[in-house]
Amino acid sequence: MGEVFTFDHPLIQHKLTLLRSKETGPKEFRELADEISTLMAYEVTRDMPIREVEIETPIQTMKANKIAGKKLGIVPILRAGLGMLDGVLKLIPTAKVGHIGLYRDPDTLEPVEYYCKLPTDINERDLIVVDPMLATGGSASAALQFIKDRNPRGIKFMCLVAAPEGIERVQKDHPDVDIFTAAVDEKLNDHAYIVPGLGDAGDRLYGTK
Ligand code: URA
Numbered sequence: 001m002g003e004v005f006t007f008d009h010p011l012i013q014h015k016l017t018l019l020r021s022k023e024t025g026p027k028e029f030r031e032l033a034d035e036i037s038t039l040m041a042y043e044v045t046r047d048m049p050i051r052e053v054e055i056e057t058p059i060q061t062m063k064a065n066k067i068a069g070k071k072l073g074i075v076p077i078l079r080a081g082l083g084m085l086d087g088v089l090k091l092i093p094t095a096k097v098g099h100i101g102l103y104r105d106p107d108t109l110e111p112v113e114y115y116c117k118l119p120t121d122i123n124e125r126d127l128i129v130v131d132p133m134l135a136t137g138g139s140a141s142a143a144l145q146f147i148k149d150r151n152p153r154g155i156k157f158m159c160l161v162a163a164p165e166g167i168e169r170v171q172k173d174h175p176d177v178d179i180f181t182a183a184v185d186e187k188l189n190d191h192a193y194i195v196p197g198l199g200d201a202g203d204r205l206y207g208t209k
Contacts, residue, residue, distance in 0.1 A: 003179070004167055007181075007182045012182050016161075019033060020196065020197070020198040026204060026206060033083040033205065034090075036160060036182055037084040037160075041090075041091040041158075044158055045092065048068070049068040049070055050065040050067060050068055051067075051068040070126065071121070071126070072096075073097065073125040074088050074092070075128070077139065077140070078102075079202050079205075080133065080202040083132060096119035098117060098127070099117050099118075100118075101116070102146075113146050116150075118150055118152075123152065125153055126152070126153050127154070128156050129155055129156070130159070131143070131157075132161065133159060133201050134162035135166050135193070136192050137166035137167070137170045140166065144170070156177065156180060157178070157179045157180070162181040162184050164184065164186075164187065167184065
């Protein structure tokens with residue numbers, strides 16, 4: 001079963017509170033989503049392997065640590081996932097970026113992939129899939145499956161707010177994927193919005209509504 005990591009750091013909690021408030025407009029919302037994503041990326045990458053190298057400081061040579069050449073990729077789920085991309089890239093600027101977009105078929109209600117462009121060396125990369133809201137988990141689970149079909153080395157899922165229903169779904173469908181979320185909220189409402197949540201993340205990021 002994949003683990004769920006939540007974030008009790010005061011800065012993340014403070015910024016999340018501002019993000020949730022309906023008084024927060026798109027400019028500030030984008031800035032906050034970006035900052036929270038950067039802070040979360042610090043923890044999401046905690047298990048990256050390091051290796052010892054020898055360097056010279058101005059004083060003497062020493063053995064020091066560097067990241068052990070681990071290849072990462074970041075995959076935002078379109079469109080709201082884009083609001084987390086730059087924040088993660090700030091900490092991992094050499095990561096490659098893939099994109100995946102899904103829509104729900106109006107007849108079958110099944111998620112359909114309409115866009116997927118991933119790094120060509122995906123089988124050598126560990127991916128961080130990002131989407132701000134893990135609600136029913138339907139599109140996250142489908143996106144993870146479409147991505148897994150291309151054989152990445154590993155996958156983590158990172159969101160800002162998760163509902164228990166979404167966590168359960170991803171854990172059931174993808175027991176190998178750890179979930180990182182700034183908060184776990186109470187439930188979903190009848191329209192599959194997270195309660196109390198923050199509304200529609202895509203609309204709030206881009207001022208569409
Ligand atoms: N997607 C959103 O943007 N918000 C929700 O509350 C649920 C899904």
